[in-house]
Amino acid sequence: MTTPHAYRETAFTNGYEFTQGAGYALPEYPFTEPPELKTGEVRRHPIVIVGAGITGLTLACALAKLGVEAVLLDEDNSVGVKGASSRGICYTQKSLEIFQRLGVYERIAAKGIQWSVGRTFAGKDEVYAFDLRKQSNFGLSAQPPFINIQQFYIEGYLVQRIYGLGHVDLRWKSRVVGFKQHGDHATLTVETPAGNYRLQAEHVIDASGSHTPFHAWCGATMTSRRGDDRWCIADVRFKHRPPIERHTWIEAPFNGNRAVWQHLMADDVWRIDYQMEPNADPEYVSREDVVRERLQQQFGKDVACEIVWVGPYAYRSQCLDTLRIGSVFFMGDTAKIVSPFGARGGNTGVADADNLAWKLAAVLKGRAPASLLDSYNEERHEAAAQNVQVTNRTARFLRATDGVERLFRTAAIGLAKQHLFARQLINTGRMAVANTYTHSSICDRSGGQSVQNVAFRWADGKAGTNGTRPGAVGTMNDLLEWANGDLLVLVFGDISAAASQRLRQLGSHAPVRCVQVIGPDTQARAKEHIVDPQGHVQGSCHVFGHAWALVRPDGYLAATGESVDAGLIQAIGQALGVLKDTP
Numbered sequence: 257m258t259t260p261h262a263y264r265e266t267a268f269t270n271g272y273e274f275t276q277g278a279g280y281a282l283p284e285y286p287f288t289e290p291p292e293l294k295t296g297e298v299r300r301h302p303i304v305i306v307g308a309g310i311t312g313l314t315l316a317c318a319l320a321k322l323g324v325e326a327v328l329l330d331e332d333n334s335v336g337v338k339g340a341s342s343r344g345i346c347y348t349q350k351s352l353e354i355f356q357r358l359g360v361y362e363r364i365a366a367k368g369i370q371w372s373v374g375r376t377f378a379g380k381d382e383v384y385a386f387d388l389r390k391q392s393n394f395g396l397s398a399q400p401p402f403i404n405i406q407q408f409y410i411e412g413y414l415v416q417r418i419y420g421l422g423h424v425d426l427r428w429k430s431r432v433v434g435f436k437q438h439g440d441h442a443t444l445t446v447e448t449p450a451g452n453y454r455l456q457a458e459h460v461i462d463a464s465g466s467h468t469p470f471h472a473w474c475g476a477t478m479t480s481r482r483g484d485d486r487w488c489i490a491d492v493r494f495k496h497r498p499p500i501e502r503h504t505w506i507e508a509p510f511n512g513n514r515a516v517w518q519h520l521m522a523d524d525v526w527r528i529d530y531q532m533e534p535n536a537d538p539e540y541v542s543r544e545d546v547v548r549e550r551l552q553q554q555f556g557k558d559v560a561c562e563i564v565w566v567g568p569y570a571y572r573s574q575c576l577d578t579l580r581i582g583s584v585f586f587m588g589d590t591a592k593i594v595s596p597f598g599a600r601g602g603n604t605g606v607a608d609a610d611n612l613a614w615k616l617a618a619v620l621k622g623r624a625p626a627s628l629l630d631s632y633n634e635e636r637h638e639a640a641a642q643n644v645q646v647t648n649r650t651a652r653f654l655r656a657t658d659g660v661e662r663l664f665r666t667a668a669i670g671l672a673k674q675h676l677f678a679r680q681l682i683n684t685g686r687m688a689v690a691n692t693y694t695h696s697s698i699c700d701r702s703g704g705q706s707v708q709n710v711a712f713r714w715a716d717g718k719a720g721t722n723g724t725r726p727g728a729v730g731t732m733n734d735l736l737e738w739a740n741g742d743l744l745v746l747v748f749g750d751i752s753a754a755a756s757q758r759l760r761q762l763g764s765h766a767p768v769r770c771v772q773v774i775g776p777d778t779q780a781r782a783k784e785h786i787v788d789p790q791g792h793v794q795g796s797c798h799v800f801g802h803a804w805a806l807v808r809p810d811g812y813l814a815a816t817g818e819s820v821d822a823g824l825i826q827a828i829g830q831a832l833g834v835l836k837d838t839p
C-alpha cells in the first residue's frame with residue numbers, strides 16, 4: 257500500500273501516477289530512423305521543438321502553416337500523457353480561434369461539447385449561475401466561449417494536420433538526453449530505439465512539459481511553490497446524462513464538504529474532479545470501489561455508470577524568471593505551471609506557441625531582425641506571471657487555510673447567495689482569457705489586446721481566400737490567413753486618394769497587407785476592401801471613426817492610429833522589432 261508520501265511526489269511531478277478504469281484508446285505513431293543516424297552527419301536545423309504535447313504541436317502546426325521547416329522531437333509515440341489521461345478538457349475562445357486558423361477547429365467543434373451555463377453551489381444551495389453567451393465580451397467571435405474536449409483529441413488532430421501540411425519533421429520515440437549551448441546554436445543529443453544521435457539547432461523550443469531537463473541544463477531560475485491541495489479525477493460515462501452545464505461545488509455535502517467539479521467532455525464522458533483531504537492516499541482514493549462509493553454519494557445508490565479513467569493529482573505553481581536563455585525558448589508548462597482552475601495551463605501554452613510562431617517565421621524569412629524574438633519573453637512572461645497569480649488566488653480560495661482565509665470564504669459564500677456584488681468574491685476559477693501585453697517593446701501603448709475573430713462581408717470576391725463570393729461572410733481569421741504571416745493594416749472609413757496611394761506603396765515595400773474596412777454606404781477606394789455593416793471589426797480593434805489598426809499574425813493589435821502617415825510606418829517598424837519603443 258502506498259503511503260500519503262506518494263501524493264506529495266505526485267504533487268511535485270504535476271502528473272498522474274495511478275490509473276483505474278478502461279482508459280482511452282490512443283493512436284500510436286511510427287518511429288522512423290532519422291537521416292542523422294543513417295549518415296552519422298550532425299545536421300544543423302533552424303528550429304528544433306522538444307515535446308509534442310499541445311504546446312509543441314501547436315507551434316509546429318503554426319510554423320508548417322507558414323511554410324517554415326522545423327524538427328519536432330517527442331520521447332513518446334502517442335498523444336496524451338503516457339497514453340492514459342484526459343488531463344486538459346476546457347479550451348477557451350482564443351485557443352479555438354487559433355485552432356481555426358491552423359485548420360483543426362472544425363474537428364474540435366464536431367467532437368467537443370459547447371457549454372456556456374455554469375452553476376456554483378455551496379452546501380445544498382446554488383450560490384449563483386452565469387451564461388457566458390450573454391456576456392458581451394464573448395458574443396462576437398465566430399468561436400464559442402469554450403469547448404470541452406479531452407486534450408489528446410486536439411493533440412491528435414494537430415498531428416494529422418502537421419502530417420498534411422508538411423514542412424515539419426515529426427520524430428517519435430526521440431528523447432532529448434543531452435544539451436550544449438554554443439554561441440549561435442545548440443547541440444542536442446537524442447536517444448531513439450535505433451541508437452543515439454546529435455543534431456544542432458539555431459532555435460531550440462523547450463515544450464517538454466513540467467519534467468523538462470532544460471531548466472537544469474540552462475540554469476533557469478524560477479519561483480516555485482506547492483501546497484497540500486489534493487484531487488482525484490473520475491472520467492465517467494452515465495446511463496442518464498446530467499444537464500450540459502458546468503457545475504462547481506465549493507463545499508459539496510456529498511464530498512465531505514470539499515470542492516467538486518463536473519463537466520461533460522467528448523464521447524459522453526463526464527469529468528468529475530473531487531477535492532480530497534490533504535493527507536489522502538492517492539492509491540486508496542483512486543481504487544475502483546472507493547470511486548464508485550464517491551459517485552454514489554453524489555448521484556445516488558442506483559447510479560449507473562462506466563468508469564473510463566481515474567487519476568489522482570496535485571499541482572504546483574511555478575514561473576520562470578525569463579522565458580528565453582540563449583537559443584532556448586521556454587513555452588507551455590516549461591515556462592510556467594499553474595493549478596488547473598480556470599483552464600489556464602494548456603490554453604496559455606497554445607498562446608505561447610502562437611506568439612512565437614509568426615516571429616520565428618518573420619525572422620527566418622528575413623522580414624524582421626532577430627531582435628523581434630526578444631518580444632516573446634516580454635509578452636509571454638507577462639502573461640505567465642499573470643496566470644500564475646490568478647490561479648494561485650483561486651487555489652487559496654478552494655483550499656482556504658483555517659483562520660482568516662476560511663472566515664473570509666464563509667462570509668463571501670453567505671453574501672453571494674443574496675447580493676450580486678459578492679459573487680465577485682467567489683473564486684472557483686477565473687477562466688483563461690487572451691492576456692493583454694502592456695510591457696511589450698513591439699506594441700504601441702494603443703495596442704497589446706487580442707482581436708476577436710469577428711465576421712464581416714466580403715465586398716470583392718478577389719479579396720477573399722478560396723474564391724469567396726461578393727457578399728459572402730468572412731472573419732478576421734480569413735484576413736490573417738490571406739496576410740500569410742505579414743502584418744495586417746486595416747483602415748476604417750473613407751480614405752483620401754493620397755492615403756490610398758501611400759497604402760499601396762506600403763504594401764509593396766513592407767511585409768504588410770492593407771485592407772480598407774467600409775460601412776455599407778461608404779465608397780471603397782482601396783482595391784482590397786471589406787464591408788463591416790455592424791462595426792464588429794472596428795469594435796474588435798478598439799477604434800472608432802476614421803482610424804487604422806495594425807493587426808499581427810497572432811490576432812493581436814500592435815497599434816492603432818488615426819491618419820495614414822508616418823505614425824503608421826513607425827508602428828510597423830516597431831511591430832517588427834526594427835524600432836524599439838520604451839514600454
Ligand SMILES: Cc1cc2nc3c(=O)[nH]c(=O)nc-3n(C[C@H](O)[C@H](O)[C@H](O)COP(=O)(O)OP(=O)(O)OC[C@H]3O[C@@H](n4cnc5c(N)ncnc54)[C@H](O)[C@@H]3O)c2cc1C
Pocket residue numbers: 270306307308309310311312329330331332343344345346347407430431432433463464465466467468469569587588589590596599600601602603604605
Ligand atoms: C487535472 C488537470 C486538468 C487540466 N485541465 C486543463 C484544461 O481544462 N485546460 C487547459 O488548457 N489546461 C488544463 N490543464 C493543464 C494542461 O494539461 C497542461 O498545461 C498542458 O498539458 C501543457 O502542455 P505542454 O505541451 O506544455 O506539456 P505536456 O502536455 O506535458 O507535453 C510535453 C511533451 O514533451 C514530451 N517530452 C518530455 N520530455 C521530453 C524529452 N526529454 N525529449 C523529448 N520529448 C519529451 C512528452 O512526451 C510530452 O508529449 C490541466 C492539467 C491538469 C493536471
